[in-house]
Amino acid sequence: MANPKPSSHSKLEITRLEAADIDAAIETIQLAFAGDPFADWIYDRSKFSSKRNHASLTIRMKWGMRNGHIYVAHTPERKCAGVAMWVGPKPLEEGPTWDDWWQDWMLWFRQLGMNTKFGRGGLKVKRYYLWKESQSKLQSSVWTNPEGYWFCNILAIHPDCQGKGIGKKLMNEVFDIADSEGIPCYLESSKFEPNVKIYEKMKFRFVKEVKCDDGDGACTLFSMIRDAPIKGGEEESSSESSEESGRDVDAIVDAVTP
Secondary structure, three states: OOOOOOOOOOOOEEEEOOHHHHHHHHHHHHHHOOOOHHHHHHEOHHHOOHHHHHHHHHHHHHHHHHHOEEEEEEOOOOOEEEEEEEEOOOOOOOOOOHHHHHHHHHHHHHHHHHHHHHOOOOEOHHHHHHHHHHHHHHHHHHOOOOOOOEEEEEEEEOHHHOOOOHHHHHHHHHHHHHHHHOOOEEEEEOOOOOHHHHHHOOOOEEEEEEEEEOOOOEEEEEEEEEOOOOOOOOOOOOOOOHHHHHOOOOEOHHHHOO
């Protein structure tokens, strides 16, 4: 049974993702990505399987609960209004630990089992690997902070709840941690308008774009960095107009990781 639509006017509660939240979080992600440029580029929509995508995202959510920071925004009725997933910082010169290797292998095996059961579900495999290669090169070229970055690779707001400032509230959960640690934040978006301007209101700055082009179609990724505050420096004013603070980014590209 589909999850009931969340109320857009209720008071929100933001918590870490729990197993019971996964299905509702995935529904929110899938709805937020309807018509997204990256999703439309990497999937053949005529062959798209929501069941396969749900299985893929379930694997990603469970991995994120173990290895990342996933936050969900709930209405009092426990409906999912939004979800954000972050991967914590790691020093750029530090190699993977044995636990990192194990978690990566477990993720790979689970995805292999999913593909065996569901197939590719419309995924354009050539484009998927092109994206992963382009993303790796992009990050290598712009990641310069030796202590690493907080990487937001999932942000999705339920369509019924967009324009309420929920995205900013979800992002603030990690901004507070990152600022206290003195660590910058990083994200990528497949939409320049209106996402880049919205993120600039959150103190991100645009750094670079990369085009993924397989000869039959292209998708552009826009990368942004939110610098860590200078210790002892004067803080910028956080006041915004009601129109600006109410706008939301609907999705970030990595939410549809196959």
